[in-house]
Amino acid sequence: GKQVNIEKRIGTVPGIEVGDVFQYKTELRAVGLHSKTMCGIDYMKIGEVRIATSIVATEGYGYNDTFNSGVMVYTGEGGNVISKEKKTEDQKLVKGNLALATSMRQKSLVRVIRGEERWDHKGKRYVYDGLYMVEEYWAERDVRGKTVYKFKLCRIPDQPPLT
Amino acid sequence: GKQVNIEKRIGTVPGIEVGDVFQYKTELRAVGLHSKTMCGIDYMKIGEVRIATSIVATEGYGYNDTFNSGVMVYTGEGGNVISKEKKTEDQKLVKGNLALATSMRQKSLVRVIRGEERWDHKGKRYVYDGLYMVEEYWAERDVRGKTVYKFKLCRIPDQPPLT
DNA sequence: TAGACGTAGA
DNA sequence: TCTACGTCTA
Numbered sequence: 307g308k309q310v311n312i313e314k315r316i317g318t319v320p321g322i323e324v325g326d327v328f329q330y331k332t333e334l335r336a337v338g339l340h341s342k343t344m345c346g347i348d349y350m351k352i353g354e355v356r357i358a359t360s361i362v363a364t365e366g367y368g369y370n371d372t373f374n375s376g377v378m379v380y381t382g383e384g385g386n387v388i389s390k391e392k393k394t395e396d397q398k399l400v401k402g403n404l405a406l407a408t409s410m411r412q413k414s415l416v417r418v419i420r421g422e423e424r425w426d427h428k429g430k431r432y433v434y435d436g437l438y439m440v441e442e443y444w445a446e447r448d449v450r451g452k453t454v455y456k457f458k459l460c461r462i463p464d465q466p467p468l469t
Numbered sequence: 470g471k472q473v474n475i476e477k478r479i480g481t482v483p484g485i486e487v488g489d490v491f492q493y494k495t496e497l498r499a500v501g502l503h504s505k506t507m508c509g510i511d512y513m514k515i516g517e518v519r520i521a522t523s524i525v526a527t528e529g530y531g532y533n534d535t536f537n538s539g540v541m542v543y544t545g546e547g548g549n550v551i552s553k554e555k556k557t558e559d560q561k562l563v564k565g566n567l568a569l570a571t572s573m574r575q576k577s578l579v580r581v582i583r584g585e586e587r588w589d590h591k592g593k594r595y596v597y598d599g600l601y602m603v604e605e606y607w608a609e610r611d612v613r614g615k616t617v618y619k620f621k622l623c624r625i626p627d628q629p630p631l632t
Numbered sequence: 633t634a635g636a637c638g639t640a641g642a
Numbered sequence: 643t644c645t646a647c648g649t650c651t652a
Contacts, residue, residue, distance in 0.1 A: 330495045331638060332649080343649045346637040364637045371637090381637085388637065401652080402636095421637070429639065494648060495639080506639045509647040527647045534647090544647085551647065553633095564642075565646090584647070592649065 312338035314350040314359055317415045317437060324466040328419075328432045334362070339434060340419055347383055347402025357414050358405040358440070361459075364421030364430060378418065378438065382406070382455030387448075396453035397445075406457050410440035416459060436465040475501035477513040477522055480578045480600060487629040491582075491595045497525070502597060503582055510546055510565025520577050521568040521603075524622075527584030527593060541581065541601065545569070545618030550611075559616035560608075569620050573603035579622060599628040 312335070319338045334340040340360040342348045348360045361380055363371045367388045369381040381387065385397040399407060409416055418435040438459035448454050475498070482501045497503040503523040505511045512521045524543055526534045530551045532544040544550065548560040562570060572579055581598040601622035611617045 329499075330493075332493045332495050335650090336492075342636075342651075344636040344638055345651080362637065367637045369637060383636070386635095428641095498640090504640080505646075507646045507648055508640085525647060530647045532647060546646070549645095 312336070312341070314338075314341060314348070316350070316357065316359055317417070319417070322434055324434060324436045325468060326434045328434075329429070331362070331432070334419060334432055339417060345383065345402060346380075347406060349402060349405035355408050355412075356401075356405045357412060358402065358409040358416050360417035360419060361402075361406070362419045362421055362432065364432075365423050366430075373420075376461035378459045378461075380406075380457045380459060382443075382457065385452055385454065387454065394448070394450055394452045397455050398453075399455065403455050406440055407443055410443060410457075413439065415462065416440060418459065418461075433468070435461070435468060437462050475499070475504070477501075477504060477511070479513070479520065479522055480580070482580070485597055487597055487599045488631060489597045491597075492592070494525070494595070497582060497595055502580060508546065508565060509543075510569060512565060512568030518571050518575075519564075519568045520575060521565065521572040521579050523580035523582060524565075524569070525582045525584055525595065527595075528586050529593075536583075539624035541622045541624075543569075543620045543622060545606075545620065548615055548617065550617065557611070557613055557615045560618050561616075562618065566618050569603055570606055573606060573620075576602065578625065579603060581622065581624075596631070598624070598631060600625050 331343045340348050346362050349356045349358045372379045382397050382403040385395045386392040415437045418438045419432050420435050421430045421432045438461050441458045441460050443457045445453050494506045503511050509525050511523045512519045535542045545560050545566040548558045549555040578600045581601045582595050583598050584593045584595050601624050604621045604623050606620045608616050
């Protein structure tokens with residue numbers, strides 16, 4: 307258990323292949339896939355802008371993300387969307403959301419990790435899904451009339467299929 | 470990252486030595502030292518009773534545990550002792566507290582892991598401190614008049630010193 | 633200091 | 643469903 311400060315990076319992480327499975331968010335951090343232990347969107351500062359490096363889409367938190375043949379619609383962060391105690395608010399185009407928007411503008415690759423419920427329903431597992439590009443994003447209103455950001459990401463071609 | 474269901478056990482864990490260091494509670498779980506990712510007291514059911522297997526004493530949560538030459542006074546769990554939002558209540562002799570009391574009665578060994586603030590103040594590190602025996606426990610009142618349990622554990626002899 | 637797609641077990 | 647000595651960044 308040496309502590310290694312993994313440098314953040316855009317794109318592929320050496321040694322990590324599509325389909326690799328991890329048990330904990332801290333493992334994702336340890337191997338350099340995703341450094342945020344509790345946030346879904348990770349990003350790094352390049353010059354003066356912040357660009358997304360990776361997102362984790364985890365089942366079971368009520369985000370209503372969708373996946374269909376390499377096209378993913380990912381819900382932005384903030385606004386207490388998944389809080390059971392605080393009331394929801396408008397999401398803002400800041401932090402991770404802003405980083406994803408910037409990734410789109412700069413056509414920068416984003417790693418996607420999918421957190422799945424385990425078959426035995428004890429905890430989750432995280433699978434590296436490969437590289438995606440943010441194609442568009444928009445703001446919509448949820449049932450309570452609050453702003454929620456949606457990001458459409460498309461899986462780039464020539465990557466191993468997920469089995 | 471295979472998921473292995475480590476069997477809980479009392480006493481030494483094969484392959485783990487005094488002084489071994491870990492970065493995350495989830496690592497403690499992975500090697501079989503302590504299976505609770507967020508609780509300080511771990512225990513297992515033997516027959517009809519629950520006996521403590523391990524405790525984690527982590528700095529920085531306001532528990533006021535003490536360590537002096539192999540003698541440790543560990544604060545019980547519950548009562549919202551470390552909550553910033555909920556008001557404190559009386560701790561009860563249940564769950565982990567009850568398990569530690571039972572360990573005392575049965576003279577059962579308890580693994581001790583110490584969570585230390587890292588020198589750079591970024592996160593913590595967990596060091597396996599060896600085997601202890603619960604010598605006594607008592608209930609006291611904190612400044613607000615609430616019941617708090619204290620467990621006195623003594624390190625058993627003939628173990629490598631902690632450097 | 634607070635916020636964020638955390639974990640496991642009772 | 644809730645609690646519990648989580649973990650990092652802004």
